[in-house]
Amino acid sequence: MRFIASIIAATFLAGPVPALAADAVHSSEKGPLRVTTVASGLQFPWSVAFMPDGRMLVTERPGRLRIVSPDGTVSDPVKGVPEVHYQGQGGLLDIALDPRFADNGVLYLSYAEKLRNGAGTAVSSARLEGDELKDVELLFRQEPKVAQGDVHFGSRLVPDGRGHLFITLGERNQRADAQRLDRHQGKVVRIFTSGLVPDDNPFTQTRDAMPEIWSYGHRNVQGAALHPVTGELWTHEHGPRGGDEINIARAGGNYGWPVITYGINYSGQPIPEAEGTEREGMEQPLHMWKPSIAPSGMAFYDHDRFPDWKGNLFVGALAFQLVARLELDGERVVHEERILLDMKKRIRDVRVGPDGFLYLLTDEADGKLLRVAIEPRA
Known part of the structure; x- marks a missing residue:
């Protein structure tokens, strides 16, 4: 099984790129x-993952x-x-x-869950078999639930390849709870993939x-990725009006919300x-946006297809409708x-595909999966 999966993956990586018509070229x-629409008709798509056989x-x-x-x-x-x-x-x-998806077909989903006492973020594992999820198992449930409001659920999932799963959680607009260790609001948590x-x-x-709890003092983390060299978890989170942040979520770190912030x-x-904006024992952001761009989705570029992007960090933006390319x-x-400002699209997710292209999801009723490439210079 593993040998066959490896052949499929290798074929996908080395094979030709599907011939899809380019939408436009942007400077x-x-x-x-070159921006190409891979798929459309997706209703408010939130996240994309790449399977070894080339499907997404x-x-x-x-x-x-x-x-x-x-x-x-x-x-x-x-x-x-x-x-x-x-909601x-x-x-x-x-x-x-x-x-080990190629061998076991296991995936993880995060979602907003409503119980009688309120709503919060939950995470389940499942096994994909054909067009059906089987063996669905609840791994994590944000506690306590929040009875009012339907904002700030987070949520990004990052397996670290060593059996752990990072889960980012918004503070559900309960600002003070981000500083409390007896609840999950405003935290990055770390569990085994078994729960x-x-x-x-x-x-x-x-x-x-x-x-x-792994780290705390977060507002609403909607971007998370492992650094390709250090293996550390980098995150970004929404500020209020201003004060969007990029951080490295380290064990036990307090990232300040709402006690310190660059927003209003x-x-x-x-x-x-x-x-x-500063207090002893609370971490300063590595990078900050003011005014807020409303970041969502984040990916390190660690592929040889476009050497000019190697080592860059890409962040999508909802409010400013762009992609930020950050050199580090x-x-x-x-x-x-x-x-990509002239596309005028809210960018919900940013990923680097196994083929080395940059992939984006647009946040809209007729959402699109886009593929971005650098055109060869004339």
Whole structure:
């Protein structure tokens, strides 16, 4: 089975790119960018994952999971998806494949879940068999639930390849809860892919703390990716009005929300709990946007197809309708280029495909899966 899966994956990586018509060419510092629509007709798509055979899995926020073929054909909804709470910012959110997906077919889904006492983010594992999810198992449930409001669910899923799964959680607009260790709101959590809690999590020996917590003081993390060299978890999160941040989510780290922030309330008034932009024991962001671009989706470019992008970090933006290309020097952002502004599309997810192209999901009722390439220079 593993040998066959390896052949399929190798064929996909080395094989020809499907001949899809280019939508447009856009300018950039590294050369013209060719944008191609791979698939359309996706209703508020949220996340895309690449299967070894060249097909892609795309979540739609209303609660549907689709399979997209390399030629752009979109399947009927995959059966067996857990019931989701599709209200406000809630719904079916992220998808991540188990590192051994080629052998076991296991994937992970995050979604907003509604129970009698309120709503919160949940994560389940499942096995994809044909067009159906089987062996669906709840791995994690955000506690406590929040009875009012349908915002700030997070949520990104990042398997680390060592048996752990990182889950990012919004504070559900309960600002003070982001600083409390006895609840999951405003946290990055780390569990085993079985749902169990690792003994080396930072707060397993802290009285009254939720043992799943990895880092805290977050507002609403909607971008997360492992650094291709260090293996550390980089995240970005929405500020309020201003103050979007990029951070490295390290064990036990406190990232300040709402005690320190570079943003203000949407009303223009200060955040009531805020004490300024710095405080001892609270981490400063690696990079910050003010005004807010409303970031969503994030990927490191670590492929040889486009050497000019090697080592760059790509971040999608909802409010500013762009993709930010960030050049890095270690843990410093040394240059930012804003690309694809003239598309005027809310970008929900950003991924680097196994073929080395950049893939984007647009956040709209007729959402699109886009492929981005640097055109060869004349």
